[in-house]
Structure formats: structure tokens, C-alpha cells
Amino acid sequence: MDSPMQNPPSARDADALLVERAQSGDQRAFELLVVKYQRRIARLLSRLIRDPAEIEDVTQEAFIKAYRALANFRGESAFYTWLYRIALNTAKNHLQAQGRRPSLVGDVADEDGETLDAAALVPDYHTPETELANRQIVSTVNEAVSDLPEELRTAITLREMEGLSYEEIASMMDCPIGTVRSRIFRAREAIAARLRPLLSAVGRDKRW
């Protein structure tokens, strides 16, 4: 199982495949994309809209608009780039319809949403209840990562925080790619096991 492997010759990202399935009529596939991007889009919109309930409404509206336009998405850009533009336009239209002028709070410089400044790490648009739940989840994830065995912690950190490929991680950790894959999976499982009781109590979405 831990035999050395090269990077997949034609690695396909999950987004493209889920988009294809959604375009073929599978709404569940689109829901999985929403599960993946809901928080990033809400974070993006929180730069334009301050009210927490309004942010969620506009986030939902953006995803619905994306779904309606999905037939026209041809994969010429990444799905998130396309979604990002729809979300921004939805927010601007929403504000204009209410006679408000869109004005950015902080930086929304990068379409991939990864260049938000450090201050953005502190939630700034939540109700007291969701903010508390959010802080508990962040703290639980951080503790769970800290408590991982070193090889799992290194693998998941290089993957999630540094964005390295399995091949790069394998090279850095001097182990086969299959081992990296297994370590990252085990790390995710261990963190999820710590999160589950908390999610049941405060934060798990009722749909899931």
C-alpha cells in the first residue's frame, strides 16, 4: 500500500467532477459544492455586508444564482473563481436594490479568497451564539491538531496550511506518497472525532 507513486497523471479536482454531475441533473452534487464553499463565500460577502442574517441570505441567493447559471459554466475558469464573481455581483445588486452603496470593508484582493489579512481570522459578522460556537470549533481544531502524533501533525499542516502536494510532502518527510495519503486521512479522522461532540451540541448543520 505504501509503494512509491508518482503524482496522478490526470488529477481531477473534485469541483470539476461535482459540477459535471450537477450539470447532469444531480442536485446533491451541487449541495456538496455549497457545503465546501458556503463559509468562504460568506466570509467574502462579510466584506460588503455587515448584518449577519443578511450575509447568510445573500450567500444563499448567490448559490441559487450560481445554480441557475450552472448550465452555462464551461469550466474555462475554476469553479470558485466563477462563484466568487457571482457572489460579488449578487451582493452589489442586493445593496443597490436597497439604495446602499457597495463599499468594501478590508481587502478582497484575491479571487481565491486566501489573501485575507490576519484580522480577517477573527469573525466579525456573527451573532453572539454563532461566534461562540465558532470560537469553540476553532479552538477544538487547533487543540486536536496539536495533540496529533508528530507525523500526522506534520503531514496535515503541510497539506492544509502550506498547500503542498502529496509528492512534495513525501519528499519533505522522506516517506512514500501512500504514507502521506494515509497520514493525512488519519489526521482528518482524528480531528473530526474531537469535533463531533461539539458539533452535536452547538454547530452541526441540521442538514448534515
Added chain:
Amino acid sequence: MTNQATTNERLSALMDGELDNAQAQAVISELLQSGEMQTAWYEWHMQQDSQHGHPLLSPDFMAAFTSRLHAEPVVVAPQRLRRARPVRRLLVPLTAAASVAFIGVALWQGLYRPLTPAPAPLAVVSEPVVTAQVDPEAVRAYLSAHREAANSPLSAAEPMQLAFQPEAAH
């Protein structure tokens, strides 16, 4: 490792873009059918978002969204373009090359023809043109014989009109 753990390990690799196309397609198919895998998908993305500072939404966000989504007409995009693309990719350069080649040949012919010596104009022949001398009776006899040989339903004896009026033999 259990089957589910093996499957979830592949799901984890899919999230990281580390599966080839066939494997990724298979895992996506399983994901769309398996509640357990969908739960893992939800939890792992929450972990990722938490590590990247993308905070939670309210607990009923997805339930509300799903109910709105189900009220929408189901999207079915024509799959044609995606499948046709490789053919188009091949055809476009081929047709372009053919066009360029055609224009090149046309230009070459147009530009370089004068360089080849043009044939001298034909001399005017003062000798009278000899026209064919056709005997209508001979033609009719030939056509009757042809009908018989070809088992034509028309009687060999049936009179026929010639479509031309051969000149009478001088």
C-alpha cells in the same frame, strides 16, 4: 483497515486533488450515494475552513438552502461541448491549415503563372471545319439493334425520333 476507512481515505485524497480521473470519478459516485462519506465531506471541510479562518454559518444554513434548491428546476446542461472539444481542438487547426494552404496555392498560381512562358496564340486556321456526316437511317438502325441487345421493352420496330437533326450527307 475497513472498507469504509479505505473509501474515506480515497475521499480524503480526492479533496486534495490526488486521484487520477478514473479514481476520482469512482469516489465521486460513491460520495453521492453514501451518507457516511457526505458526513466526512462536511466535517473535513469544516476543519479546513476553521484552520483558514472561515467561520461557521448558522446551523440551519444548509437545510434552508437545500429547501430552496429543491424548489428550483433541475439543471441539465448539454454535455455536447465538453465531449466535442477534443474533436474541435483537432478540427480547428486542420481547417485553418487547409485554408492557409488553399490561399497559398491560389496566391502561388496567381503570382507565378506569368513567369511560365504563355503558350503562343493559336494560329487562325483558314481551313474549313469538317463536320460529321451522319446518315439518319444508319443511326436508327444502330439504335434498334441496341434495344434488342439490351432487352428493352420498347419494340425494336417502334419508330423513334432522334434528338438531333443530323445534317444530310452532302
